[in-house]
Amino acid sequence: MAGDPDLRTEKHRGHWFEPVADHLGAAYLRYSFTKGTVQEVDFLLGELGLEPGMRVLDVGCGPGRHANELARRGIEVHGIDISQTFIDLAIASAPPLATFERLDARSLPWSEEFDAVICLCQGAFGLMTDNDDDQLVLCGMAEALKPGGRLALSAFNAYFAVKYHDGAEFDPSTGVSHELTAVRDESGVQIEVDLWTGCYTPRELHLLCAAAGLLIDRISSVEPGRYTADPPSVELPEFLLFASRPR
Ligand SMILES: C[S@@+](CC[C@H](N)C(=O)[O-])C[C@H]1O[C@@H](n2cnc3c(N)ncnc32)[C@H](O)[C@@H]1O
Numbered sequence: 490m491a492g493d494p495d496l497r498t499e500k501h502r503g504h505w506f507e508p509v510a511d512h513l514g515a516a517y518l519r520y521s522f523t524k525g526t527v528q529e530v531d532f533l534l535g536e537l538g539l540e541p542g543m544r545v546l547d548v549g550c551g552p553g554r555h556a557n558e559l560a561r562r563g564i565e566v567h568g569i570d571i572s573q574t575f576i577d578l579a580i581a582s583a584p585p586l587a588t589f590e591r592l593d594a595r596s597l598p599w600s601e602e603f604d605a606v607i608c609l610c611q612g613a614f615g616l617m618t619d620n621d622d623d624q625l626v627l628c629g630m631a632e633a634l635k636p637g638g639r640l641a642l643s644a645f646n647a648y649f650a651v652k653y654h655d656g657a658e659f660d661p662s663t664g665v666s667h668e669l670t671a672v673r674d675e676s677g678v679q680i681e682v683d684l685w686t687g688c689y690t691p692r693e694l695h696l697l698c699a700a701a702g703l704l705i706d707r708i709s710s711v712e713p714g715r716y717t718a719d720p721p722s723v724e725l726p727e728f729l730l731f732a733s734r735p736r
Contacts, residue, residue: 503571504593506616509672509682510551510572516675517552517575522610525714530558532716533607536731537639539564543604546633548594548626549612553579553587560587567603569594571613595622597629606630607641610713610727615644615687617665623687624697631701634734640703642730646710647688648723657686664688691721694730703732 510517517523533555539545541563547556550568552575559566561584569592570576579589592598594613608614613626630640650659650666657668666686673679691708698705709718710725721728 504616505683505685507572507574509684511574512674512678512680512682513672514574514675515552515578516673518554522713523554525716526554526558528714529609529716530555530562533641534559534562534564536718537605537607537641539605544602546597546599546603546606546630547612548597548606548608548630549610549614549616550579550589551575551610551612553583553589555607555609556587556589557583560584569597594629595625597626597633599629599633601632601635603633603638604635605639605641606633609641609643611643611645611686614642615689617685617687624700627697627701627703631703631734636734636736638734639706640730640732640734642732643711643727644689644694644730645686646721646723646726646728647690647693649726650686650688652723653726659688664693689728691728694728698730698732702734704735706731706733 543564545564545566547566547568550556550570553568556566556568566587568579568589571593573591576589576591614623617623647664654666657666659666666688668684669681670684671679671681695705708721708728708730710722711727711729712725
């Protein structure tokens with residue numbers, strides 16, 4: 490059931506986003522914010538110094554748009570997502586170097602395995618309420634990195650949410666933005682769902698990364714399809730953070 494942020498099933502510590510993903514299916518890839526994948530991957534390849542043969546973990550990979558694009562460039566990618574519907578879509582379009590599995594980002598099992606970890610577009614980080622999920626996810630991603638490995642993480646900009654996010658309720662005590670929005674499946678059937686987005690300031694991201702043992706290399710202000718190194722501002726919806734696990 491979408492609508493209960495505290496939903497947890499015995500079966501798999503279910504997440505409120507799963508039924509949203511089940512309804513959306515492949516229609517997720519019709520949303521404009523998914524259309525800039527090639528530019529985003531071009532930018533990430535350069536910034537992360539990725540080369541063929543390196544291994545990347547994509548956390549909250551959704552239908553695999555970044556993972557599959559990276560794999561087409563010769564990078565070995567493993568994508569994880571809590572939505573089986575999205576994992577099935579990712580597998581259906583996967584090139585040979587991309588693999589996927591359904592897994593909860595709050596309990597990542599890897600230690601010092603990946604050259605880079607990416608977590609983009611509220612992929613597990615930021616789809617929450619006021620609990621500690623994001624810290625758990627960040628610590629798991631830090632642990633999955635080899636020493637010297639790099640993290641690329643996007644997070645919603647709290648300043649932007651306050652200034653521009655009309656139609657959403659921003660809770661100043663938690664930094665969570667709540668909106669009721671309509672989503673359509675592939676055949677156009679519309680349902681109303683609640684979405685909760687954890688919003689951040691650069692200072693909070695610095696503090697969270699420090700607690701996870703990561704060193705921030707840079708935080709820039711970006712929007713989907715326009716990843717750049719522009720400094721943090723109030724005017725763009727997301728921050729894109731690059732951090733390193735110390736050697
Ligand atoms: C807005 S989508 C972003 C997907 C993808 N990264 C992209 O850029 O298109 C957020 C994704 O995070 C996944 N997600 C949310 N919480 C998660 C968790 N605890 N573990 C794994 N995946 C999670 C959702 O299922 C969804 O696919």
